[in-house]
Amino acid sequence: MAFKYNRLDKDDVALLMVDHQAGLLSLVRDFSPDDFKNNVLALADIAKFFDIPTILTTSFEDGPNGPMVPELKEMFPDAPYFARPGQINCWDNEEFVKAVKATGKKQLLIAGVVTDVCVAFPTLSALEEGYEVFVVTDASGTFNQTTRDAAWSRMEQAGAQLMNWFSVGCELHRDWRNDIEGFGGILANHLPHYANLIQSYTVKNG
């Protein structure tokens, strides 16, 4: 019953960005606001870089949950976008699921707010339908760490894999030589200490 390592494959993966809305974001407290903003935008940059089909969705965006954060909308102007009229689990929205299936991918990256609902529910639904699900843990936030721990446990139990945006990027890239500048640029923008390393290196090697 050997373990099979199905790596993230840039040609077989889609990204679901669920409910990163201005109101809901104010509820996130398991990351500092700066860290969380950086993580979400880093994941978006990775999706752009690898040209991964990306699907956006919001819940009740005309009410207190607020509009999707504008940076995401700007980065994915042509992505399928579903403002759900009421379904809490985005997998209960037929158009959304149709769009996911239309990508033809077998692997799903899922990130969202809040982790225990907007991420966990579609994760469990997608696992049930046979997708391989990779939860992007640091681009997903919730009320506090205790809540996060329980949500992670439920998703692990169902077979989801937990990754951070950096390991997602590295597993997709496979080899620096595929594009040193491009991938290095993403790291420089989102890992301040890596940017420092690059700068020290560059100055010295002029």
Add this chain to the structure above:
Amino acid sequence: MAFKYNRLDKDDVALLMVDHQAGLLSLVRDFSPDDFKNNVLALADIAKFFDIPTILTTSFEDGPNGPMVPELKEMFPDAPYFARPGQINCWDNEEFVKAVKATGKKQLLIAGVVTDVCVAFPTLSALEEGYEVFVVTDASGTFNQTTRDAAWSRMEQAGAQLMNWFSVGCELHRDWRNDIEGFGGILANHLPHYANLIQSYTVKNG
């Protein structure tokens, strides 16, 4: 051997509130007192809102463990209530189990004090009898986080799912349109920051 996502179903679930007693509550130290009180009452509000059969029980309530907190008794005046004469695991009390079975439900939400005993023991017993058990982690408290971690591990290993009151409510509700006012009201009362979002929204949209 595919994963099957059995969602919480308001028509097939019962709630067990175990040993939320005045004395025992003073032992809880893995949540702040304000947070814990809020979590327990939020779970109770959810049970009322979805009309979920609820069963209350206490252990030795005439001794140092103290009486059940009055808010719970007031909210569930007609619920089956079992003041156990001595059984530590409420599943060892025949009347209690009879009442659980009488609900005819296959899913159980369990919350209680303390997590490692009053929650873990009936959770393991119910799993053995074939129930699907969802532990409401943030309405269950214990001595410290180390104890909680071990108790969660034991219950996960046996197949219990760990959820927080908010995700329980959302999984039961499924769709905001089922009752926007009602469900929003629970969130407003128990998530202060969500109340702020609602207030800002309401004022601006008069």
Add this chain to the structure above:
Amino acid sequence: MAFKYNRLDKDDVALLMVDHQAGLLSLVRDFSPDDFKNNVLALADIAKFFDIPTILTTSFEDGPNGPMVPELKEMFPDAPYFARPGQINCWDNEEFVKAVKATGKKQLLIAGVVTDVCVAFPTLSALEEGYEVFVVTDASGTFNQTTRDAAWSRMEQAGAQLMNWFSVGCELHRDWRNDIEGFGGILANHLPHYANLIQSYTVKNG
């Protein structure tokens, strides 16, 4: 150069509630949302109980900062209320200062959001004018603990005293016999574990 203990005196103190607004509250992260809401309302209850002149103010309440939290407005319907048109330090608002002076009190309790600005600035201004200032630390919130530590340091250095709502209430009350029921009721509502003690006591002593 002996120390003089000027106790809080219910006949010589006023309370300033500064910028507890729906938007700004979402920035507070040095307290859990439940804890902070409880602390602010406990302080308000204390002011009502001791009939302390209370002055409310907001900053830019028509913009993103949002309206004052409704509970406070309801509790103090007749209190002087100043929606400042732009002054960040409420002490720069002449009407506000006039109202403070009109109370004729020498002691000021100050609480607000965020601690390092909306609390610290009027605290320093009031100290300069010779008021004794007592910062209510747990009804004042800010971005994180590091920011709070620096703000506390600056206010201490200037001579402000740091208190929590519970010690404010106790120092004003002086003697339980002045009103056991009334004061005990505030504690029961805002200290869940004290409520448990009362309940255990009451049940046993019928």
Add this chain to the structure above:
Amino acid sequence: MAFKYNRLDKDDVALLMVDHQAGLLSLVRDFSPDDFKNNVLALADIAKFFDIPTILTTSFEDGPNGPMVPELKEMFPDAPYFARPGQINCWDNEEFVKAVKATGKKQLLIAGVVTDVCVAFPTLSALEEGYEVFVVTDASGTFNQTTRDAAWSRMEQAGAQLMNWFSVGCELHRDWRNDIEGFGGILANHLPHYANLIQSYTVKNG
């Protein structure tokens, strides 16, 4: 493939106390010294109370590891005691294993210092031989929490159950009526807040 809840059974369980030695104890830093001492002695009291066969062992007690803590030796004067000449895993000591087997029990409670070695190794060995192993997590200590987390993970993966001394005691006792005074006495000695509850109760009910 149903879950089977094999409860701790006082007639089918033995306790292994591994390397609670004066020198090694100074390495424990995932509990405060007071907490850890209390936990170890509480577990010992429970073993005495339920008359559970207990086996003591030390590693290299004439060297820097130091002698077994005297309280344990005094509490179990007649227990099998093995001062191992060099084996790190006590299961590598034939006499020790012979003594375990001589108890005829199928369940083992294991506690020791340090968790990742003196507890983890015999836990894995005993699991391999078919014992049900219950690690008493709070009577086992190690260098820091990161080390503990990894050790817990390894033991869970192999099938060990993680419990704390309090839940061990409660699962063995089953029903308060079996001996209210006796069991309550252990709690009063090792749970200061429970002692307070008892005292308040007793005074009031004289």
Add this chain to the structure above:
Amino acid sequence: MAFKYNRLDKDDVALLMVDHQAGLLSLVRDFSPDDFKNNVLALADIAKFFDIPTILTTSFEDGPNGPMVPELKEMFPDAPYFARPGQINCWDNEEFVKAVKATGKKQLLIAGVVTDVCVAFPTLSALEEGYEVFVVTDASGTFNQTTRDAAWSRMEQAGAQLMNWFSVGCELHRDWRNDIEGFGGILANHLPHYANLIQSYTVKNG
């Protein structure tokens, strides 16, 4: 304006134990229950050892605050004991102050529950009357660390010195040769790791 080091002097110091009551103790959450119990009893042992006049007091002990913890009453059977009928600040109780003055001491050690009220208020009162006050920080507890930090700040500002029970004992003892066995015995009972050192030493040196 040179600094003058007035050491704690066993012939010129009295100890005030304020409101260590069964109910109030359940509110203490800035120490683990085991640590706090150990600290309070260690301080009591030190007072006994150095024969320091000790005064006990409680607040409303017939109500929910509960009776003084029995260990303290047993250790100081002949100490002045004041069950205050209602005064929150024990310095407002004339008999209590009379007893303090009757000791004829100029230095006061103060410990109590909760730090921000039962310790801070008499500390400020005693400082005003010219006493040197040493707050025993780890035998004084309160709701959480934020509250403690503010309370410490207020007392420091007024001139109180913050000490822990161990440094109190050492400053009183001055020289091990005054009584090695006696003082070592207190450390062995209340510092588990020091007990381990003693045990390793003793075993090896017969």
Add this chain to the structure above:
Amino acid sequence: MAFKYNRLDKDDVALLMVDHQAGLLSLVRDFSPDDFKNNVLALADIAKFFDIPTILTTSFEDGPNGPMVPELKEMFPDAPYFARPGQINCWDNEEFVKAVKATGKKQLLIAGVVTDVCVAFPTLSALEEGYEVFVVTDASGTFNQTTRDAAWSRMEQAGAQLMNWFSVGCELHRDWRNDIEGFGGILANHLPHYANLIQSYTVKNG
């Protein structure tokens, strides 16, 4: 001996940015990398916005300490810039001090890496020369929190005031009406949650 509140005055203050170098930044561990980068750039934006004379300096920038972070050099292309040949305390560099004095300001904002050396040393030197010094605590970083606490203590003792970049901005701005858009823009860029509030507000008020 009244307290005098000398507010930060945009016409009487200069900013010193000390040793924010690529190598040294990798030593900072009392802030997350994202938080720290954001704080430093926010402070720089504030200096630009209020047109505050800014002086940059580095220590040994050709060696392992590395070059100044490029964002700062780009933002202040015409600012006096001193690459110190060896002086650890930048106040020991005559050109640097000359430049500070040439600003003619009496208030200094100081931020740098590491807090205990590159910030503390010039802070103490400037205080000695009669400047009012405001340390920008969250744009200054060091090895860990223990080191920071000690460094803050030393600077407080000498009379420095501790502020965060947000309170610096607010104290300089005084009144939102001076430039709502401009000041709001800085907050939107550096306080993600404030940006969310603005976005929700804007969308709704279109």
Add this chain to the structure above:
Amino acid sequence: MAFKYNRLDKDDVALLMVDHQAGLLSLVRDFSPDDFKNNVLALADIAKFFDIPTILTTSFEDGPNGPMVPELKEMFPDAPYFARPGQINCWDNEEFVKAVKATGKKQLLIAGVVTDVCVAFPTLSALEEGYEVFVVTDASGTFNQTTRDAAWSRMEQAGAQLMNWFSVGCELHRDWRNDIEGFGGILANHLPHYANLIQSYTVKNG
């Protein structure tokens, strides 16, 4: 389906040290720098002591990632060393895998920087090829604890075992009598408190 305890066997294990490079190390923040350096060198000492085949590899060592830390190179002058030209997962480097296979061992100890990439990827690859993988958790570092938790979860799920360097050493050594001096020397050099125990013991037994 019994558990099989395959112990680490010094004759059947190889060690992979992955990307412990000067630049990458500055990204590690889930251990203090002193702790991490000590852990890595302790693991290296253990490999030397047991003569375990060790393979070193680096990623892009001519760029910002920097050279391998010199201590490792010096300790393993003859070990296979692979400066990978671009592959992120070292298992994608054919020479590296060839060298691993050439050892003929079935067990692999893997440590590296960062945990979620340089450790997790080859761990999953090696598990897929049927190796038993033991991750040395405290000689592997990453950005923060949240990232580590997710990485550990992914590796556990795939069947890797999590160990710390100390338990690795103990499981390999089996019995102190195999070489008391040698093994004790490693502990003395890398566990300061164990060194203290040895010193106290030695002095007294001179």
Add this chain to the structure above:
Amino acid sequence: MAFKYNRLDKDDVALLMVDHQAGLLSLVRDFSPDDFKNNVLALADIAKFFDIPTILTTSFEDGPNGPMVPELKEMFPDAPYFARPGQINCWDNEEFVKAVKATGKKQLLIAGVVTDVCVAFPTLSALEEGYEVFVVTDASGTFNQTTRDAAWSRMEQAGAQLMNWFSVGCELHRDWRNDIEGFGGILANHLPHYANLIQSYTVKNG
């Protein structure tokens, strides 16, 4: 009443190393063992480098406190060394004080174990005698952080300055050009991340 910045002056300072003994070190829990060992040895290296008169002392070294750590004895073979027969405050030992005075220095660096006793007591004594005292906070350890906070408060209040070993070294060194290699070597040995910077720099600049 201007502030006077009396910098540490290598020609006017002595170092007191108090009670860094094998037994006492096992009590230190406000630093990790690796961090603390590193800090103490770094301070010793600094004293050697600047040729600062150093005085060593121990308390009761034949008993459980244990011998001074051997590294210190080896580094300062000719330093005055006082094995105190019983005095807890080393300032109560006449020979010790005579040796301090014989140095003719006005500034004292003090480090020791435990902070609240072995450091705080001589600090207060030396301040009383007019010395400028600089407590080396990270080469001084104690039971836990709460104890440390109180001890720091007491010493600050008396006028001591709190520094870490790194800032001590930098304030003594003043200018890198005084000895780049020598001072850099100390940093490389005791700041692992600084060593990484040096290594990356050196490799690149050959």
